[in-house]
Amino acid sequence: MSDSSSSGSGGSAASVPARPTVPLVAPVGPDGTAASARGEPAEAMREVARDRDHLFLLHEALVDAERESSLEARLEVVVNAIRKIGFGRVLLSLRDAELNQTKLVSAGLAPEDVRELRDRPASGIVWKRRLNSLERFRVSQSFYLDASDEWIAREFHGGLPSRLAPSDDVQWNPRDALLVPLKGNDGRIIATLVLDDPADRHRPTLARVRTVELFGQQVAYMIEQAVLIEIARRRADRLARLHEVGVMLARSLDEDDIVAELARQIGRVMPCDGIVIASPDVEENFVTTLFRSVRGVRRPRAPQPL
Known part of the structure; x- marks a missing residue:
């Protein structure tokens, strides 16, 4: 045994058929006779x-x-x-x-x-x-x-x-x-x-x-x-969560609720320590943080220059 650094869906099934009590195939010689008939070892x-x-x-x-x-x-x-x-x-x-x-x-x-x-x-x-x-x-x-x-x-x-x-x-x-x-x-x-x-x-x-x-x-x-x-399960899970986000977006008109729900769903799909959702304003040259959470704690942030 040589594999260490120092050493190298369930369901019902059909019943198992009984084992035959005789060999399925008997070895034969060139003349067609069985090995036992020719006196060869068994x-x-x-x-x-x-x-x-x-x-x-x-x-x-x-x-x-x-x-x-x-x-x-x-x-x-x-x-x-x-x-x-x-x-x-x-x-x-x-x-x-x-x-x-x-x-x-x-x-x-x-x-x-x-x-x-x-x-x-x-x-x-x-x-x-x-x-x-x-x-x-x-x-x-x-x-x-x-x-x-x-x-x-x-x-x-x-x-x-x-x-x-x-x-x-x-x-x-x-x-x-x-x-x-x-x-x-x-x-x-x-x-x-x-x-x-x-x-x-x-x-x-x-x-x-x-x-x-x-x-x-x-x-x-x-x-x-x-x-x-497992890949199919993860994909189905992600689709279900995206559907939940879509339902939330259609149900609420409150921007804070929508952003918070979006962040929550992102955290479920992609586990991480922090999530930031930001809205940049290229013309005014600054970015507004709509949502910021670190290890589950909301941490608001003032607008920052781009």
């Missing part, structure tokens, strides 16, 4: 069954997530589902246009590790540098952070300490991690997904990496939808 069959189960897990997670009312709750559902496909720890970091962390959702991490990652995240500048240098670690659309590599060890400072012991897989290190950048429709990275502590203590297979990426695509969609909904 690992290929088990791999197909695992892939099937992971897809059903994704479907169930999406159904459950739709029942949640907030983005964070939805992301928690999916992050916990990702953990179930074979990773002990999962860290999802939402990022702004500069790649700075804006929100953190995790599963499987100790509370002190979550605090460390939330309070001391690596800056967007650091993440830009990292992502620009990761191409040689690419696996599909992700990157495998090999802790035995000197650059990875130096750049990510070894990551958070793992709770796993080394395995007989010499290609796997307990400090290894899988990094999955999540991109929006415009190609910009909007989040990063970091996974480690695999249950089998082996490097993830390409099939498992692609399964994680499939989950990641759904996470990216959720994030973008939430952003669009």
Whole structure:
């Protein structure tokens, strides 16, 4: 796990269909016979069954997530589902246009590790540098952070300490991690997904990496939808306030009331410490302050020269 500065609308949904008890597809050889019929190891069959189960897990997670009312709750559902496909720890970091962390959702991490990652995240500048240098670690659309590599060890400072012991897989290190950048429709990275502590203590297979990426695509969609909904909400709110101003202007002929209401609505649309509404007189070369408020306190001001 490598993301700190020191370490790197709800609604009802259809019922989930029952999982089939047999693989959906059985691997076959060139002669058309099933692997088991040829006496080959059943690992290929088990791999197909695992892939099937992971897809059903994704479907169930999406159904459950739709029942949640907030983005964070939805992301928690999916992050916990990702953990179930074979990773002990999962860290999802939402990022702004500069790649700075804006929100953190995790599963499987100790509370002190979550605090460390939330309070001391690596800056967007650091993440830009990292992502620009990761191409040689690419696996599909992700990157495998090999802790035995000197650059990875130096750049990510070894990551958070793992709770796993080394395995007989010499290609796997307990400090290894899988990094999955999540991109929006415009190609910009909007989040990063970091996974480690695999249950089998082996490097993830390409099939498992692609399964994680499939989950990641759904996470990216959720994030973008939430952003669009928030933009639409703010626009609707502003239009409603403009309508209120229009009603006020039509209802009152008192200039002070109109100006005060206009200032109040401006303060609601654009939160700020002070509001000044002034009327300049170019011919007489002075400006009259019609309304002046600082932190909610009216502060009249005499006419001033332009």
